[in-house]
Structures are given as C-alpha cells and as structure tokens.
Amino acid sequence: xxQPCPAAAGMTVDTIETPALVVxxxxxxxxxxxxxxxxxxxxxxxxxxxxxxxxxxxxxDQIARGAVGACSQKISEAEILVAGxxxxxxxxxxxxxxxxxxxxxxxxxxxxxxxxxxxxxxxxDLGAAAVxxxxxxxxxxxxxxxxxRCGVAPGAAAVELARIVASTSGLRFRGLQAYHxxxxxxxxxxxxxxxxxxxxxxxxTTIAALKEAGLECPIVAGxxxxxxxxxxxxxxxxxxxxxxxxxxxxxxxxxGTTGLAPGFENSLFVLATVMSAPRPGIAIADAGLKAMTxxxxxxxxxxxxxxxxxxxxxxxxxxxxxxxxxxxxxDRLWLIPGHCDPTVNLYDWYVGVRxxxxxxxxxxxxxxxxx
Amino acid sequence: xxQPCPAAAGMTVDTIETPALVVxxxxxxxxxxxxxxxxxxxxxxxxxxxxxxxxxxxxxDQIARGAVGACSQKISEAEILVAGxxxxxxxxxxxxxxxxxxxxxxxxxxxxxxxxxxxxxxxxDLGAAAVxxxxxxxxxxxxxxxxxRCGVAPGAAAVELARIVASTSGLRFRGLQAYHxxxxxxxxxxxxxxxxxxxxxxxxTTIAALKEAGLECPIVAGxxxxxxxxxxxxxxxxxxxxxxxxxxxxxxxxxGTTGLAPGFENSLFVLATVMSAPRPGIAIADAGLKAMTxxxxxxxxxxxxxxxxxxxxxxxxxxxxxxxxxxxxxDRLWLIPGHCDPTVNLYDWYVGVRxxxxxxxxxxxxxxxxx
Numbered sequence: 001x002x003q004p005c006p007a008a009a010g011m012t013v014d015t016i017e018t019p020a021l022v023v024x025x026x027x028x029x030x031x032x033x034x035x036x037x038x039x040x041x042x043x044x045x046x047x048x049x050x051x052x053x054x055x056x057x058x059x060x061d062q063i064a065r066g067a068v069g070a071c072s073q074k075i076s077e078a079e080i081l082v083a084g085x086x087x088x089x090x091x092x093x094x095x096x097x098x099x100x101x102x103x104x105x106x107x108x109x110x111x112x113x114x115x116x117x118x119x120x121x122x123x124x125d126l127g128a129a130a131v132x133x134x135x136x137x138x139x140x141x142x143x144x145x146x147x148x149r150c151g152v153a154p155g156a157a158a159v160e161l162a163r164i165v166a167s168t169s170g171l172r173f174r175g176l177q178a179y180h181x182x183x184x185x186x187x188x189x190x191x192x193x194x195x196x197x198x199x200x201x202x203x204x205t206t207i208a209a210l211k212e213a214g215l216e217c218p219i220v221a222g223x224x225x226x227x228x229x230x231x232x233x234x235x236x237x238x239x240x241x242x243x244x245x246x247x248x249x250x251x252x253x254x255x256g257t258t259g260l261a262p263g264f265e266n267s268l269f270v271l272a273t274v275m276s277a278p279r280p281g282i283a284i285a286d287a288g289l290k291a292m293t294x295x296x297x298x299x300x301x302x303x304x305x306x307x308x309x310x311x312x313x314x315x316x317x318x319x320x321x322x323x324x325x326x327x328x329x330x331d332r333l334w335l336i337p338g339h340c341d342p343t344v345n346l347y348d349w350y351v352g353v354r355x356x357x358x359x360x361x362x363x364x365x366x367x368x369x370x371x
Numbered sequence: 372x373x374q375p376c377p378a379a380a381g382m383t384v385d386t387i388e389t390p391a392l393v394v395x396x397x398x399x400x401x402x403x404x405x406x407x408x409x410x411x412x413x414x415x416x417x418x419x420x421x422x423x424x425x426x427x428x429x430x431x432d433q434i435a436r437g438a439v440g441a442c443s444q445k446i447s448e449a450e451i452l453v454a455g456x457x458x459x460x461x462x463x464x465x466x467x468x469x470x471x472x473x474x475x476x477x478x479x480x481x482x483x484x485x486x487x488x489x490x491x492x493x494x495x496d497l498g499a500a501a502v503x504x505x506x507x508x509x510x511x512x513x514x515x516x517x518x519x520r521c522g523v524a525p526g527a528a529a530v531e532l533a534r535i536v537a538s539t540s541g542l543r544f545r546g547l548q549a550y551h552x553x554x555x556x557x558x559x560x561x562x563x564x565x566x567x568x569x570x571x572x573x574x575x576t577t578i579a580a581l582k583e584a585g586l587e588c589p590i591v592a593g594x595x596x597x598x599x600x601x602x603x604x605x606x607x608x609x610x611x612x613x614x615x616x617x618x619x620x621x622x623x624x625x626x627g628t629t630g631l632a633p634g635f636e637n638s639l640f641v642l643a644t645v646m647s648a649p650r651p652g653i654a655i656a657d658a659g660l661k662a663m664t665x666x667x668x669x670x671x672x673x674x675x676x677x678x679x680x681x682x683x684x685x686x687x688x689x690x691x692x693x694x695x696x697x698x699x700x701x702d703r704l705w706l707i708p709g710h711c712d713p714t715v716n717l718y719d720w721y722v723g724v725r726x727x728x729x730x731x732x733x734x735x736x737x738x739x740x741x742x
Contacts, residue, residue, distance in 0.1 A: 001373055001719060001734050001735065001736050001737070001738050001739070002372055002373050002739070003447065003738075003739045003740050003741075003742070004447075004742075006742060015470075017468075017470065017471070017742045018742065019741050019742065020742075051685055051686065073685065073686040074686060076374065076375075093646075093686065093687075094646045094647050094655075094700075095646070096644060096645070096646045096657075096700045096701050097388075097644060097701055099386075099388065100388070118647055118649055119647065119648070119649075119700055121700065122700055144649060144650075148653075148689065149647075149655060149684065149687055149689060150646070150647040150649055150655050150687070151647075151649055152649060153650075181684050182684075273467060273468060274467070275464075275465045275466070275467045275521070276465050276489055276490065276520075276521040276522075277490070278489050278490075278515060278521055278522055278523060279515075279524075282519075284465075284520060284521050286467075286741075287741070289664060289666060289710070289712070289713040290712075290713050290716045290739075290741050291741055293660060293664060293665075293666075294664075294665075294666040295660060295664075295665040295666065295683070312666070313520065313552050313553075314422055314444065314712050314713060315422065315444040315445060315464065315741070316464075316520055316521070318519065318520060329465075329467045329490055329492065329493055330467050330468055339660070341660070341661075341685050342660040342661050342685060345661045345717070346716070346717070346739065346741075347739065348372060348739055363372050364372065365372050366372070367372055367374075367739075368372070368373070368374045368661075368717065368718065368719055369374050370374075370390050370657075370658070370661050370662055370686070370717075371374070371375075371377060371388045371389065371390065371391075
C-alpha cells in the first residue's frame, strides 16, 4: 500500500523522514545532459529503460532531451508509462498469457507499442490479439547474444521467427532485440568488451541473414549503461536501451563503468538515520533489507566519510566507523545503493533535492508493477 | 504506488496474474494452530512480529489464537497495525528523531504502545514526548546478547539505563528486549543452541542485577522462529516475538528450522509463469529481483519438481530443468522465497488460496512502511 510521502517541496533536506529515496537533481540533470551530449552526433536513437526508474515523469525528462520513447519490461509498466503521457513504448521482453496479451493489444490503441518475441506460438497469439483489438503491434525478434536468458539463437532460427512475425496479421516485424544483460556488469573491462564484441558479431550475422531472406531490419536494439561506449564504437545497435545512467549505483561504480562512460555520477541515494550508537566504532542505521536490495552488495556510504555499511538485517544497517570517528543518534547517512533498479522498486516516492532544499516530489508510479 | 490486485476471490488458482504473493490458507492456518499448540501449556506470552507480514489482518488471526498483541519494527508499521485494530503493539526497536518520537507518543493515545531503548537521551526524549501528549509509553531496555546490533551491554549498563527509564516521567520500565537475530539462521544446530544459551545467560545475569537494584522485570522479550524450541527449554524469555513461523522460507528450510520447531510448513509462495523456453533444459520465469529478494539465496521451486532457480535478473528468473524435463510458455511455478520478510514487502496484495480456488484477498497494508 502507498505510504505517506517522507518530505514536501520547500523543506530542508535535514527534515526528510528516513529511510527515503532521494535524487540529487543537479546530478540527475547532468546525467541526462551528458547522455544527450554523448549521443548528439551519433547515428543511434536512445530509448531509455524505464525499469530503472518506473516513472513517466523521468521518461518525459529523457524524451525532452531527445529520447524517442521508453522501454518497459512488463505490460503493467507499459500501461503506467502510457497513462503518464509516453506515446511510444517498447516492452523489451516477452509477454505470455491470454489476459496480458490482450492488454498489450489494447494498449496499442493508445500509443505506439512494440514488444519482443522468441517463440512462434507467442507471436501468433500476439497477432491474433492485435487483430481482435483492431491494432498493430511492432515486434522485435529477441536473439540470445551471450546473456543465456531469453531469445532465439542468432542466424537461421531468428530468420525463421522473423518470417513468421512478418507474415502474421496484426504484427509488424521491426527488427532485433540483442541485449546482453550480464555483460553490463563484468568487472574486467577487456572481458566486458569481448562479451559485447561477440554479441555484436552474432547480431551482425543475423542482420545479414535477414537481409538475405529479404527482411529489412530497421531497428537493432539493446545495450545498457555498462556497454554504452563499446556499443557506440561497434556501431551495430541503432537503438540504445540504457537506463541506469540517470542514477548509477555502487555496483556500476565497482565495475568501473563511470570510467567507461565518462561523466555519469551517482544521483540516487537512500537517505538514512543513525538510530543506535551502542559501542565505540559501531553505529546502526535505520535502513536495511527493506530500504535497499543487496544482491549486488551493500551500499557505499557517500557521506559522512569513513563509514562502511558492514551488513543489513531487515530494518537495520550495521555501520563500521573509521578509527576516531563517532556518530550520534539522528545523524544522517547518504547511501549509494548496490543496485539502483530493484532499490527504486521499494519506494513509493522520489524526493528530489537541490542543495539543501527539497524541490520536487514525484511518485514511483510503477512501483510493484511486476505483472 | 498500489498496483491492481492480481486475483479475485472465487477465481481458480490458474487464473491468478503473476508474479503474485500467494498464501496457502490451509498451511498458514496449520502454522497458526501449531504455534498455539506448542505454547499451550508454556508460561510464555506470544507477541508475533508483524515485520514478517505487515498486515493487521494476520495480526488479528494471531491474536485470535492467543497472541497478546504484535511487534512492529517501525513507528509507521505500528500506526498501521493500530489503525487495523491491534490494541497492544511493541515497537521492538529504537525510534529516533523528534517527529517520529511525537508519533510514538500520539499513538499511545490509541493503543498500548511499548518501545525499546538503548540510549539515555533517547529515553528522555520519549518521556518528554509522552508527557506532552498526556500519555505513558512502556519501555523495554534492549540489551546486546550476541547479535552485535542495537542494545546496551548486559549487566551494569542495562541497570543504569533501566534506572533512568524508571525515573523518567511519561515512561514505564517494563523489562528487557533480548533478541539475537543472527542466531535464528545459524545452520549448525549445536552452534545455534550455543549462541542462544549465551544470550540467555546474559539476560539472566541482567535480570538478577536489575532485581538487586530494586527493579522488577516483568517482561523478558525476544526470540524468533529459529530459536523457538531452545527459548522454551531455557525458560528465560517470557514474551516470544517469532514471526516467520506463519510463512517459513527457503532459508529457514536450509537452516533445518522445521526440524527444530516441528510442523511449521511453507505457506508463502511467489507464483510465477514461464515466459520463455528458448533452449532444451532451460526456461525463464517472469519473477526476478523485483518479485523476491535474494540476500538469503534464490527461491526453492516447490512445484513442478525437478527445477532449479539458477539465478535472477531484474524481471527474469533463469530455470534449470532436470534431464528429460521441459516447460512450456504459460506453465506455472510455485517458488518458496529465500527470505519471507523482505519478499512480502515487495507486494501490495496477499492472494489467499485454498485448494484450487482463491478464497481471500487482503492488502500488505504496511508494505513500504519503513519510516
């Protein structure tokens, strides 16, 4: 259920109730501008992934800087994006089941809707639903380019599925989805580059095979924040789906992605409070497993300096302090979450701050939209 | 923001939209009854922890079976429990900051409210707020019994803080909070027993020191599902705070807790759907990092048999199938989450099922109530 907002515009930052999901607006806007600058003279489109932020307001900020629309990962997310004013949404994922497929087809009455498929039966189901709704759905065939997740094999299998899509009423074959999720976070830059190069090679081969089969492939989609500069250099993808660049996180920091995509900075924080300082060298924060997710490791403590977030329990964070340092009850902590996307999904509200003031409050509109 | 409910009472289970948080009502009720039977002739009170379920409806089910009230971990949770009809809530944690402390004091007008302290200044702030509100707050002094989290040292430090509480207007010293969170999940049963025995010994010593100082200690609170049978045998705690027993999870399963507290069964599931079956031996579920938390490991696949949840990404779960097994798009999966508490906190709705029917839908009313 929706919880009360932890702040109001005009308040000072030190009165925000914690834990809170805080966006440093100056940094967030610099990240948006930086991406626009990086892509300015490149022959690619940007369709940022809304699974990071789950917010039509942020998608509109991205579109205002040149993005062509948004990606969502779920039909429920897509519905919320469209309701929030986004007119062009790619569901960069498979949607199965009659009820959800009917929702995809219905949504195509209200916006331009694309979707990914990796199964012929699923494609036919989507086509039938689109015909029943009197709409047409754009389809990308997803190929497996090393992520070992969804997607048909590159080459012949992709061509076969593309042929089925192209010949199915209600569908329009638009190209390929070629995303390598796992590669985004590979720590070793040479290994990451190698994985992305192999993905690009699979994609190139598939585009050529499609062409040979008489199928044009206007959209070649994929990419993330961790592969951005490599994707631009390789030039195979023409529609990029990076999402995390607006916020960044401790895992991308540890993966040296800031170095790869120069200039993206941490703009997203979990603001926490010291609730206990029971022994020298130790303090306890009011933010644990329900305030951040930990599958990519603990948060980094941005402020104050000299503090390590040693480990969580459900509602506690154990802090280890550098020698000589002490914290008092009520002291504030600025935590950079390990992984931005699932952490955002824990909160109902973004608290946007500029300097020491709360400036903008907006909902995480698609929080919990997992269906 | 609140998402639409994935089911309605009367529907068949196979029409629940996924991912969904499903409670098997027969099993859930057996767990409730089992706890009542275990405690039936024991000189202890049960105050189950609502941080597990975040639901006044479940707290009322527990009270109907003899629980004396509920624990919460946050003031926001306590407010929602009281609004839902719970008349006796212990906030088994520290609450700091003037605004939150005023909320604690205000809530004591509407229900019996207890709280834990481990700091003299915090105790004085609570007392002043209670006096200002014309109320009285019950206080347990939290002692550190091995969990290395909040709490003053057992013995003299606890007596000193208890004296301050007892002499502070607006507060009533009621006893000790002596919870060893970390011990609940220790895999080796002898080690777990050893940790709990040491916690009990620290607690016993502190009770004796309080008595010597002329302070009665009517409540000695703590305990969890993982230490239940040991706590009952040792007989030091007289108010037990177990929470997970209603649902259980894969981590408690791996820790052999079912063996220690005979009869508690997994009643909580994340219902998921196969969204892609791209290669032999592999399938992809529609439930990943936003449908469960993974800090205690991946979910166990309860049904169908022969499937291992190998790893998540944000909205995907990679499944490995036993040789010869295959899954089709749309097939359902019953997943036992690694850790029940933070997984529940991802969902707006419980879907209660009995046999193949949805029987009861109720909100996760305190979802996201982290403040």
